[in-house]
Amino acid sequence: MEAIVIGAGIGGLAAALSLRRAGCDVTLVEQSPRFTEIGAGIQLAPNATRVLRRLGLLDAVAAHATRPSHAEFRTWSDGAEICRYALGRAVEEEFGAPYLQVHRADLHRALTAGVPSGSVRLDTVAVGIDQDDASARVTTASGERLRADLVVAADGIRSAARQWLFGADEAVFTGLAAYRALLPAGEVADLDLPDFGVWLGPGRHFVHYWVRRRELLNVVAVFEAAAGRESWTARAEPGEQLGEFAGWDTRVRSVLERAGRMFRYGLHTRTPLTRWHTGRVTLLGDSAHAMVPFQAQGAAQAILDAAVLGEVVAAATPAAVPDALGRYVRRRLTAATSMQAASARAGDDFHLPDGPEARARDARMTAHAAEHRFLPQSTAWAADVLDERAPS
The missing domain is CATH 3.30.9.30 (D-Amino Acid Oxidase; Chain A, domain 2)
Known part of the structure; x- marks a missing residue:
């Protein structure tokens, strides 16, 4: 199984690791020319740290984290x-599993270390996705066309892939x-x-x-x-x-x-969607369900997406990818959308x-x-x- 992941943020890296664990040959496409220390604190509740343990990364993340009492x-x-x-x-x-508070860069570094450098294409901008019954293809700004059995768009809150798949839809x-x-x-x-x-x-x-x-x-x-x-x-x-x-x-x-x-x-x-995938292409993380941070679950929900995606793909053949993505969305969409709404309500309550x-x-x-x-x-x-x- 060959997979392309667009975006090397927390969700994209977690997806790449989960898909590799599922036996996929993964290419990670990232528009930035290099990884830099950006962002600030992230909270990782047990639903996320449980996945990090499964990926073999919990100790590496916890070594730089704080465990509040x-x-x-x-x-x-x-x-x-x-x-x-x-x-x-x-x-x-x-x-x-523990509740950790960590610098985003430390979490990103631990996730990056698990992805072979030869699988990462930095300074590569995706400008389009197309597919047929047999495969999906990502077109880059240089005109290259990358082929895979599966494409995961983890390209963040300003996701271009979301618009390619589901039409014009701006962040709110x-x-x-x-x-x-x-x-x-x-x-x-x-x-x-x-x-x-x-x-x-x-x-x-x-x-x-x-x-x-x-x-x-x-x-x-x-x-x-x-x-x-x-x-x-x-x-x-x-x-x-x-x-x-x-x-x-x-x-x-x-x-x-x-x-x-x-x-x-x-x-x-982002406005909640009723589906995240079309054929062999799916959204993941903020591209699917960006939320306000008032339940401290944005990164965690992306990590959970990645875990479920890896599980359904591990049980699928290349021909069965569209059905596997349907199972992934059914297992994750309701929970992530509910967390979006709960986070918004928490903000109203706080204020x-x-x-x-x-x-x-x-x-x-x-x-x-x-x-x-x-x-x-x-x-x-x-x-x-x-x-x-x-x-x-």
């Missing part, structure tokens, strides 16, 4: 604790933007910060946690905005974040001030104005933490998509 939710103005949810050892015992701006930064531990050592904090306020929320074994504090500050560019590298105006978070707890403002000029990006999603609705939310969260111990999205962590009968 719990998550604290706090009020915006004075930092009063609303509730806390168990993570750490409790999560590992309950769900059979959510009305929210975020500042982000990484601060060395020494720059915030004097602040009384929880190890993993989520601060909730009217129209805004603020998240921080440690990555790189507590060497760096990852900071994300989400706010309502009239417009926002989807970019890893766009910079906010100097001090802009302090105006957006005026009146917030002094610890939050101290972190934002010490962060200096922060990166700023608009939060976008309630002070008053009765916010107090009712806080009471619900406190009751849930007391009864269930774990974050509400932990129901998704327990839904194991892996076929444990499949060989490791």
Whole structure:
């Protein structure tokens, strides 16, 4: 079986590894001329780390990660604790895999190390896909036509392949933007910060946690905005974040001030699809189901897509690829689409104005933490998509 994966982000690399594990000869096509350290923190819940263990990469990722003991939710103005949810050892015992917080570059590096360099085509831009009953072909900007039994489009939230397959469909701006930064531990050592904090306020929320074994504090500050560019590298105006978070707890403002000029990006999603594949070509990850990050499941859902894809392809012949992709979509579409919706609802809940609705939310969260111990999205962590009968 020959496969082409378009896009060497988290989802594309995980797909390449899962397909190689399934016995495929994989070509990974990436438009960037080189891999660079980009992005910031990613949270990996047990549904994702379980897949990394299956791929033989969990130890490599965990070596550079942080394992928070719990998550604290706090009020915006004075930092009063609303509730806390168990993570750490409790999560590992309950769900059979750890909850990790990791720098995106460290996760990307671990995934990249598992893909033979000869399988990766950097500086290669895909400009079209076509197919017939026997094969699928990717056309590159240089005019080359690459043939395979299967094509996986993991080309991100701005997926060109999605438009080639299903027509014009742009990413949707959510009305929210975020500042982000990484601060060395020494720059915030004097602040009384929880190890993993989520601060909730009217129209805004603020998240921080440690990555790189507590060497760096990852900071994300989400706010309502009239417009926002989807970019890893766009910079906010100097001090802009302090105006957006005026009146917030002094610890939050101290972190934002010490962060200096922060990166700023608009939060976008994609409209849910009723199918992800056509014949021998399928979408995966953000190209299929880009979501806001308020359940910390974007990367995890792409990794789960890759795991299921590998399983269905392992059981298929080249002639049966279209049927296998149909099984992949049936196993993943509902769950991923549900997580998209849950993430959007969480953002609405986080941003309630002070008053009765916010107090009712806080009471619900406190009751849930007391009864269930774990974050509400932990129901998704327990839904194991892996076929444990499949060989490791």
